[in-house]
Amino acid sequence: MIDFCSLNYQQVQRLFADLGQPKFRVDQFLAWVYAKGCLDMDAYTNVSKELRSLLRETIHFPRYTIESVQHSRVDNTRKILLRFPDGHAVETVLIPVHSKLSQCLSTQVGCKMGCTFCATASMGFKRNLSVSEILAQAFAAREIIEPHERVGNFVFMGMGEPLDNYENSIAAIKTIIHPQMMGYSHRHVTLSTCGILKGIRRLSREELPCNLAISLHAVNDEQRSFLMPVNRADGLHALMQTLREFPLSSKKVITIEYLLIRDFNDSTDDAKKLLQLLRGLRCKVNLIVYNPHDYADYHAPDEKRVLQFQRILAEKGVMTFIRKSGGSDIDAACGQLAGKSS
Ligand code: SF4
Secondary structure (H helix, E strand, O other): OHHHHHOOOOHHHHHHHHOOOOOOHHHHHHHHHHOOOOHHHOOOOOOOOOHHHHHHHHHEEEOOOEEEEEOOOOOOOEEEEEEEEOEEEEEEEEEEOOEEEEEEEEEEEOOOOOOOOOHHHHHHHEEEHHHHHHHHHHHHHHHOOOOOOOEEEEEEOOOOOHHHHHHHHHHHHHHHOOOOOOOOOHEEEEEOOOHHHHHHHHHHHOOOOOEEEOOOOOOOOOHHHHHOOOOOHHHHHHHHHHHHOOOOOOOOOEEEEEEEOOOOOOOHHHHHHHHOOOOOOOEEEHHHHHHHOOOOOOOOHHHHHHHHOOOOOOHOOEEEEEEEOOOOHOOOOOEEEEOOOO
């Protein structure tokens, strides 16, 4: 059986050609799967019964069960726990942003990057998600949202490091932005990485216009290597150089994620050093106030310090936002995903 949602557009075309189907059937079928998000072939009224039964013998759709859905009382963020047939589970989070939802997708079960502030790191690494398992999270979201709701953005920022599961993460993004598949604009898809240089360089050679976000979180090698072991491999200087060389289309900027941790990286001196680091880089900065959890012993700075940090950057013309991290009461905020029942 072919795992249908792991196929790209050309592979779907080939499959339908092999089954003796005319080309127009491809887009007809894909519209049911991706535009309507319907995985029940019985509902495909404009697809002949013969073709449906042929496809039932040939392909399968993503296999998952929704084990739990937690609702934040604070901001209606929802966290879905999905379990796959092999017993592994991942979490995906839906965060209300204006009138739409932003969905945070996981790319791995666990993670091997070992960031010391992150709950996912405490699970260790279990395995990569397939393309269809990454997309399964989007199907699961459609099952649980209200009829008037819509996911408007996808951020690859959930459990796992997307560039450590490079092929599958990139293939999932291509399905999300393909006009005959999920049809989202590239402006609404963001890949977030802890800074794997090889992966960023490889990404720079793809013709993939999605947004890029970097979890920077520190202003010198000592600080960053302590928080993020990935930094020990190449260091901050090489990372910033790679980002400066990253080809950006005219309207795009790189998003710098900076987690503010009390008395660690939140001083005025840190803010000034961050300004120096960002020199020559087209970027905006998202300041994320640390979300406490059971897996690490860090603390959040108070609001005054956060605003002061923002002011120092903004005064020098750096677009700086304080990003609200949704769902901290259900452990759904940045750095809190731990797939607790996996
Ligand atoms: S922050 Fe991201 S890269 Fe780092 S351990 Fe957590 S999931 Fe992995």
